[in-house]
Amino acid sequence: MYAPLESDLLRTFLIVAETGNFTRAADGVGRTQSAVSMQIKRLEDSLGEVLFERGPRGVFLTKRGEQLVPYAQRIVGLLEEAAAAMRVRPLDGPVRIGIPEEYSQTVLPRALAAFTERHPAVEVTVKCDYSVHQASALENDELDLAVVFDWHERAAGEILLIDPTVWVTSPAYALHERTPLPIAVYGNSDWCNEFAIRSLEQHGLAYRIAFICDTSSGLKIAVSSGLAIAPLSRSNIPADCRELTAADGFPPVDSSRVVLRRNPYHSSPAAEGMAEMIREAFRPMSLFSANSQA
Numbered sequence: 403m404y405a406p407l408e409s410d411l412l413r414t415f416l417i418v419a420e421t422g423n424f425t426r427a428a429d430g431v432g433r434t435q436s437a438v439s440m441q442i443k444r445l446e447d448s449l450g451e452v453l454f455e456r457g458p459r460g461v462f463l464t465k466r467g468e469q470l471v472p473y474a475q476r477i478v479g480l481l482e483e484a485a486a487a488m489r490v491r492p493l494d495g496p497v498r499i500g501i502p503e504e505y506s507q508t509v510l511p512r513a514l515a516a517f518t519e520r521h522p523a524v525e526v527t528v529k530c531d532y533s534v535h536q537a538s539a540l541e542n543d544e545l546d547l548a549v550v551f552d553w554h555e556r557a558a559g560e561i562l563l564i565d566p567t568v569w570v571t572s573p574a575y576a577l578h579e580r581t582p583l584p585i586a587v588y589g590n591s592d593w594c595n596e597f598a599i600r601s602l603e604q605h606g607l608a609y610r611i612a613f614i615c616d617t618s619s620g621l622k623i624a625v626s627s628g629l630a631i632a633p634l635s636r637s638n639i640p641a642d643c644r645e646l647t648a649a650d651g652f653p654p655v656d657s658s659r660v661v662l663r664r665n666p667y668h669s670s671p672a673a674e675g676m677a678e679m680i681r682e683a684f685r686p687m688s689l690f691s692a693n694s695q696a
Contacts, residue, residue, distance in 0.1 A: 575628035584612035
């Protein structure tokens, strides 16, 4: 029967695996080379397996050593996460956040799940609405934080993501090949007139409004079901649809920045904690966007 694994031994194991050298590993953990060697020997004895092969230029993992790496990373990672969580003082009080409907099924669940787990005493209120309404609510002290689209590069705040709006079609219906183009738009939206429709008019593309709604989910339904093409954030394109590019004869609609804005009158630890969670939730999307443009 195997002895329980010690976290210190697993940390040392991972450093040796990364450096491939006991001397460099010893420098990394602040111990002597002999102490590191003894730790690896203890770990091998407890498992009954040889984890490293010695060579003229250092050490390398055996098959069993390679098998241990992901488990050691998960164990050490969980311990570090637990230690970090225990060092963070739980927050309380209310926090009010506004976020575009486009991210209500992606960023918002990730951020809220992480935040609620760390700070269960905080009372979170979420407002999903157009960016212009979110900005107004922020100025009227009805929100503590707001994630908004900034098309004119005027909004003050922290840029979370560059998420251009593009025309989107369903390959199954190819509505982008029709004349006039059947398009889906937001109802009562200055943005649609100023950016989406104008992008078509500037390129001489005839269109007719075939679908009107108030949400991005409605626009996605219109595209996926073959009712119309629609202007959608690039990160929000349905899996069964595709972006219409210059090769198709379509211009981009805008080069929107996604900005995190704070209440101009006051802040709170709960609001700052939520801001950090929002930032972390957007980070994978930001990295994907950067890689897509590279």
